[in-house]
Amino acid sequence: MSTTKLEREKGMKATEVILGRGHENITSTNRTTFEITKETHLTRQGDCIIAVGSSKGADGLSDRFKKLAQKESAKITITFQVDDEVEVVNARGSPHLSLTHATDLVVRKSDYVCSRTLAIKADKAAKDFSRTLVEKLRNPKQRVEITLTAESAT
Secondary structure, three states, rough: OOOOOOHHHHHOOOOOOOOOOHHHHHHOOOEEEEEOOOOOOOOOOOEEEEEEOOOOOHOOOOOOHHHHHHOOOOOOEEEEEEEEEEEEEEEOOOOOOOOOOOOOOEEEEEOOOOOEEEEOOOOOOHOOOOHHHHHOOOOOOEEEEEEEEEEEEO
16 A cells, blocks of 8 residues: 555654643743743743743653654644744754653754753744743743644655
8 A cells, every 4th residue: 555645744753742831930031042841930030931831841842743853854843822823943953862851841953852852943042032022921820822833854
């Protein structure tokens, strides 16, 4: 039985949905990264954190998502939905991603990789997020839906 083009394309894409919330100390001013964390405590020094109380850390992502994200050709799209505000970040995967951190997911403009790294070479850091979205995320009751999509051509 042959594989159809649609089946091949479907096989090269994985999506994860993460739920999180805001926090009064979200500043979103970091110039090189942004972070989503399962932790619920946040100080003002956490200037890269964009959502707390997330439903997943790096180790909670599916094996399918991880395998696609770890391909050299991987494109990773991170979409934040906060009420009617949407923020989209485009980044890259890497064979060096371990995706093993229990609580954190970090997206970086650089190509630095550690257990917390979800994606590298991102087109946005925390400071680049819409100030309207950031203001909403300063409310601890605000919910945010984060959709991660990993795609690979190979």
